[in-house]
Amino acid sequence: MAVSAKLVKELREKTGAGMMDCKKALDATNGDLEAAFDWLREKGIAKAAKKADRIAAEGLTAFHIDGNTAAVVEVNSETDFVAKNQEFVELVNTIAQAVCANKPADVEAALKLNVNGEDLDTLIKEKTGKIGEKLTLRRIAVVEKNDNEVFGAYSHMGGSVTALVKIADSTEEKARDVAMHVAAQAPKYITEEDIPADVRERELNVLKTQAEEENAKAAKPKPANILERIISGRLQKNFKEVCLVDQEFVKDPDQTVAKYLGKGKVEAMIRFKVGEGIEKKEEDFAAEVAAQMKAAD
Known part of the structure; x- marks a missing residue:
């Protein structure tokens, strides 16, 4: 049967698919609008599979x-x-x-x-x-959360980064400020107690090796007890940089996040950054365009 332009237009408005795709769908289903819609859905799924x-x-x-x-x-x-x-x-x-x-x-x-x-x-x-x-x-x-807890959420640049925190005994305003801080500063842990034992051990070994090498090259090497205090100090400094409550508050660097919250306690922290950890494929755009032009010929 001949497919009317009105039917093509109706299917296009319903699905958002291209005009030629809508015509093909209607031709394949003898003008049945619902069947054509399903046909397009099937093609959409098949098309998705090719992009896997x-x-x-x-x-x-x-x-x-x-x-x-x-x-x-x-x-x-x-x-x-x-x-x-x-x-x-x-x-x-x-x-x-x-x-x-x-x-x-x-x-x-x-x-x-x-x-x-x-x-x-x-x-x-x-x-x-x-x-x-x-x-x-x-x-x-x-x-x-419970009723004595509040959520704070913040999305940066329209959603390139989103942070969510749950805080007990605080306000929604402060929770949103902390979420903004999390989005900006990307803390790995809430408190030092949250740092896994293997991470602590690995960091300690790295700092110990560095300090011992520096000490061996020094004109006047430091005694073992002093060296131990230096390593401990560096370890604490590094941990404070990755723990939320110990970081300098992004809206007021003169105080830590913990000081800004006062009695408030951060119970949960989520931070999603788009594409984080995904290995991006390097594309040669010029070669891609050339290949498309060749295929069109």
């Missing part, structure tokens, strides 16, 4: 807070251009809301969540097909 070997190291992070539950997510794309796409931004926020509402244990469980009648995994694959880049839900975090 690409590296998605750009994207956005986002948070969502609802009562005593908060969630942080990272969704990756292949380029930072897509990260500015309004449809992608809405997808990321939808995922953050779904994770906050359902509290999945991990990404695998999150991908099975029902969002508007379909699972999250399918939704992401459909958006991959529509947007044209591999999209990946990389990681999630869910934090719950």
Whole structure:
């Protein structure tokens, strides 16, 4: 049957797919709008599968807070251009809301969540097909609090970095300030007590070796007891630089985060930076364009 322009337009408005794709879908399904919609969904998923070997190291992070539950997510794309796409931004926020509402244990469980009648995994694959880049839900975090605790959250540069903290006996204003500090300063631990024993041992060995080598080259070597105090001092200095409560508060370097909080105690800290830890693939843009032009010929 002949497919009308009106039907093509309707399918295009419903799906956001290209005009020719909509026409092909309607031709393949004899003008059945719902079947054509499913056909496009299937093609979107198939298209996503072909992109599975690409590296998605750009994207956005986002948070969502609802009562005593908060969630942080990272969704990756292949380029930072897509990260500015309004449809992608809405997808990321939808995922953050779904994770906050359902509290999945991990990404695998999150991908099975029902969002508007379909699972999250399918939704992401459909958006991959529509947007044209591999999209990946990389990681999630869910934090719950009691009534005497407050959440503080902050997203930097529209979502390149998102930080979330849970603080007992404090205010939302102070919690947001601390979240901003976490986003800016990237502390690894909340307090020194949180530093694992193997990390402590490794750092101590490095500093001990450095100090002993320096001492061996010194014109007047220091005695063992003095050298031990030097190593201990350096160790404490290094630990203070990576522990949230001991860091100089970003909004007032004259005081530490702990001093700024007073009686407030940081119970949880999450910090997601887009692409953190992902090895980005080096692309030769000129060669890629040349290859595309050759393929078009």
